């Protein structure tokens with residue numbers, strides 16, 4: 255009987271799962287395999303919040319496979335060695351997996367292909383599993399990728415998408431293939447207390463609720479910090495418990511301005527992936543350098559510490575940084591304004607901020623995180639690279655009543671209304687009531703002047 259191995263990576267689901275479908279179509283039996291990759295931990299990318307979410311995803315995947323007569327095989331070590339070992343044990347002819355964009359993922363794919371072909375086996379890599387449109391599938395006339403979102407989105411919107419696939423009814427796994435224990439959340443140090451649960455079932459419930467109750471108001475409310483009116487599907491997209499192709503189809507079927515605005519955000523995700531696929535070095539180097547000589551030294555280190563801890567003295571910045579600590583997730587508007595504050599107002603290297611986000615974000619994703627950080631820092635694809643977000647103006651606009659700040663900064667919980675955004679303007683008795691809240695680490699106009707000087711007075 256033919257046997258195939260399906261190597262799950264960032265596609266931890268059973269619905270709309272092209273590698274699994276192809277394996278089932280071609281073989282009598284399938285080994286659904288996940289390898290806990292030692293190299294990911296060694297590279298410092300295995301943050302506890304994501305390991306916890308991953309553990310939920312693997313348990314849920316195993317449950318879904320068992321309901322269909324199968325099970326998940328888990329191994330740990332070097333991915334290529336472990337896949338080859340399982341291929342040998344199962345005497346499999348082929349391996350199916352999803353395409354991915356990072357330099358590491360592509361190196362891994364190349365190594366795996368060579369190792370399998372050396373043994374007379376085949377590797378099939380499937381597109382449109384982790385993106386709706388394949389990276390590299392759309393190119394402008396003069397380049398190998400789009401560097402500006404708007405023309406990319408125009409083309410992206412016109413692309414025909416394949417149909418979404420249903421989940422398989424049965425999955426038969428060959429008997430003798432042993433598995434290690436599934437990883438668990440238990441014992442992981444430093445988890446954010448408000449971390450969301452992972453897994454395809456949780457993701458599908460959230461998606462259904464979002465399409466029913468949330469998406470219609472998305473265009474109007476996506477920037478409302480206190481309203482928390484975005485989908486929160488990002489960890490599910492990162493781990494692939496939801497399929498971007500299925501999301502685009504279902505949102506388009508729903509229709510309306512909210513659904514259109516939501517689909518546009520999914521295109522941003524594909525956009526960053528096609529940039530990283532073409533420029534893998536952008537994970538660590540400026541995409542478009544501005545010759546920045548970022549601040550360093552003791553004063554800079556103090557500012558970074560205050561930013562990380564949510565103690566900059568700018569309430570909306572501190573609220574967002576504390577949301578990140580507590581939930582392992584932050585509202586997009588919060589990400590924009592905290593990143594602008596660090597890179598522009600404090601003039602600190604975007605890599606410092608990107609690293610901190612990756613240590614905590616449950617949706618921490620190389621393409622989305624690094625390229626959004628670069629976008630905000632003005633070293634990326636923003637066509638207005640020197641714009642600076644003023645945290646007080648941002649707070650007044652996106653948290654008009656101050657509810658978001660009061661939710662996350664308990665020292666300021668007694669201050670009513672928008673006055674909470676500028677505690678330095680409070681009367682002496684009010685100020686005394688929130689004395690444990692710090693003074694601003696920087697004067698905004700001084701920060702702005704320093705940034706403009708650094709960028710050549712633009």
Ligand SMILES: Cc1cc2nc3c(=O)[nH]c(=O)nc-3n(C[C@H](O)[C@H](O)[C@H](O)COP(=O)(O)OP(=O)(O)OC[C@H]3O[C@@H](n4cnc5c(N)ncnc54)[C@H](O)[C@@H]3O)c2cc1C
Nearest residue numbers: 484485486487488519522523586589617618619622623626
């Ligand atoms: C500095 C910074 C760092 C970021 N780091 C990450 C990260 O590590 N992982 C991550 O998934 N997103 C990142 N983003 C993008 C965005 O903030 C999150 O995707 C979004 O806040 C997730 O919440 P949501 O699922 O409710 O989004 P929604 O508003 O409901 O959007 C739906 C989906 O569209 C995608 N999306 C939305 N905005 C963007 C965007 N600007 N770029 C790319 N895709 C987007 C996400 O997959 C998101 O889940 C970052 C943004 C900034 C400014």
